[in-house]
Amino acid sequence: MRKVAFLLSAMLCAITFSGCASEPAPTTTSPMGLDTLELLERGEYLARAANCVACHTPKGAAPYSGGKAMNTPFGVIYSSNLTSDKSSGLGDWNEDDFWQALHQGKSRDGSSLYPAFPYASYTLIVREDSDALFAYFQTIPAVSAQVPDHEVRFPFNTPFALSVWRQFFFKPGVFVADAAQSVSWNRGAYLVEGLGHCGECHTPRGVFGNTQSGSTLAGAYVESLGWDALPLATGLLAPQEQREMVTLLKTGANKRDQLSGPMAEVVFHSLQYLDTEHLGDMTEYMASLPITPAQLRPSLQISVTAARQLSKEGEAIYSEHCADCHGVDGLGKAHQYPALAANKGVIAASPNNAIRMVKHGGFGASTTARPRPYSMPPYAHQLSAREIAAVLNYLRSAWGNAASAVSPQDVWRD
Ligand code: HEC
Ligand code: HEC
Numbered sequence: 001m002r003k004v005a006f007l008l009s010a011m012l013c014a015i016t017f018s019g020c021a022s023e024p025a026p027t028t029t030s031p032m033g034l035d036t037l038e039l040l041e042r043g044e045y046l047a048r049a050a051n052c053v054a055c056h057t058p059k060g061a062a063p064y065s066g067g068k069a070m071n072t073p074f075g076v077i078y079s080s081n082l083t084s085d086k087s088s089g090l091g092d093w094n095e096d097d098f099w100q101a102l103h104q105g106k107s108r109d110g111s112s113l114y115p116a117f118p119y120a121s122y123t124l125i126v127r128e129d130s131d132a133l134f135a136y137f138q139t140i141p142a143v144s145a146q147v148p149d150h151e152v153r154f155p156f157n158t159p160f161a162l163s164v165w166r167q168f169f170f171k172p173g174v175f176v177a178d179a180a181q182s183v184s185w186n187r188g189a190y191l192v193e194g195l196g197h198c199g200e201c202h203t204p205r206g207v208f209g210n211t212q213s214g215s216t217l218a219g220a221y222v223e224s225l226g227w228d229a230l231p232l233a234t235g236l237l238a239p240q241e242q243r244e245m246v247t248l249l250k251t252g253a254n255k256r257d258q259l260s261g262p263m264a265e266v267v268f269h270s271l272q273y274l275d276t277e278h279l280g281d282m283t284e285y286m287a288s289l290p291i292t293p294a295q296l297r298p299s300l301q302i303s304v305t306a307a308r309q310l311s312k313e314g315e316a317i318y319s320e321h322c323a324d325c326h327g328v329d330g331l332g333k334a335h336q337y338p339a340l341a342a343n344k345g346v347i348a349a350s351p352n353n354a355i356r357m358v359k360h361g362g363f364g365a366s367t368t369a370r371p372r373p374y375s376m377p378p379y380a381h382q383l384s385a386r387e388i389a390a391v392l393n394y395l396r397s398a399w400g401n402a403a404s405a406v407s408p409q410d411v412w413r414d
């Protein structure tokens, strides 16, 4: 009965196009504690933490000039021009318009924005921080650049579809500090859930592209990227592990691990600029989350005998092609080549990321601490799908690793 009532009220709201969600009273003091910084410095720091630049700057274009294409399950959405240009950018906006965009996901004219703009996370940003961000964006040199029209498929291109989506899956609500937790935990939560919008990739999504509450940061396959965003809710970490995590987020690598692909970009554009104290707060928060099942990319099953055979073949391939960098013992070289033994990417429930790395290669984030990261060569043109599956079966079962088998079919598909 309650479900029916909810559906009815949702439909009514959708039909009348009015925002029916009730809002808690907005918090005004920022959990960030950046009071010693000038307004513009604060805005710049917050923009880094929120990684606004990544989506709003196409390759080779002026910063924040917009027009970068985002592939979504519903079609292609182009990011907006955030420069201070009066006609194509935010030059004519005021603080209220800007707050409405971040907090309500609505453009200046009141029309709803697509959630490819992560306002489901940014809605947690407090007004004080929104105003600092706005002040900063008004200083971005004006670039006149019209953004292409979105290419969204019917029926998703109708205001009705978007308003139904919003009705079910979007609730504006400013961050509310948890009084039972420490100041640092709260700042970490604000950074991870709000500004950092880490859940946009790391939290599993439902069929409507909605992130699922109850499985916060459990780990998810991000279809538009082809990568698994690994689980971040990993349970309590020892102090040494916390420090290693901070180093990983700040520099893109630590003694054992390196961040790759889309995550290397998050470090490159955003995390490397954050204070280590704030990265520590984020780590504290992530380590406190309950562990719930991840939704990584499903892989095919193969028989135990077939996997054993492949793994045997893989050992020879490993010593010929991989051991020079990653070591016969799979321990890699600190800050240069990641260890593959007990590597979370290698032993993840899905072999997807490891397959991607071996096929396409990659390099980690270039950061102040590691301006020229070592790279991993691509093997798609040197090794067959069977050979890649073989070496991965070896990686996933050697040195105490114990992960599910990889079939050559998993390697074929992209
Ligand atoms: C994950 C990608 C992504 C990130 C990160 C992102 N945006 Fe956007 N943003 C978009 C997209 C895509 C749109 C266009 C949405 C639409 O037109 O429906 C958009 C639209 C906007 C708009 C609306 C502009 C208009 O003309 O209506 C504003 C304002 C905005 N973003 C500001 C920001 C700020 C500030 C940040 C950082 C705090 C940010 N964005 C981070 C993708 C992103
Ligand atoms: C655009 C999507 C995306 C966003 C946004 C994102 N991540 Fe990731 N993240 C990934 C992917 C993909 C991986 C797997 C690649 C890897 O491990 O190097 C990953 C891996 C990680 C790992 C390594 C996990 C492990 O067990 O090895 C950490 C830690 C991490 N992300 C933290 C964060 C934090 C903190 C944020 C928010 C500030 C964030 N991520 C935002 C995509 C994303």
Ligand code: HEC
Pocket (backbone or CB within 6 Å): 257, 258, 259, 260, 261, 264, 317, 318, 321, 322, 323, 324, 325, 326, 336, 337, 338, 340, 343, 344, 345, 346, 353, 354, 357, 358, 361, 362, 363, 364, 365, 374, 375, 376, 377, 379, 391, 392, 395
């Ligand atoms: C020239 C040195 C080099 C060689 C040879 C090499 N790798 Fe790598 N490998 C790297 C580096 C550097 C990275 C980290 C890249 C990054 O962060 O994007 C890496 C990353 C990886 C990863 C991802 C680890 C993670 O943290 O998720 C896997 C899996 C991997 N290599 C497997 C292999 C296999 C299998 C071979 C042989 C077929 C191989 N590598 C050969 C240097 C090498």
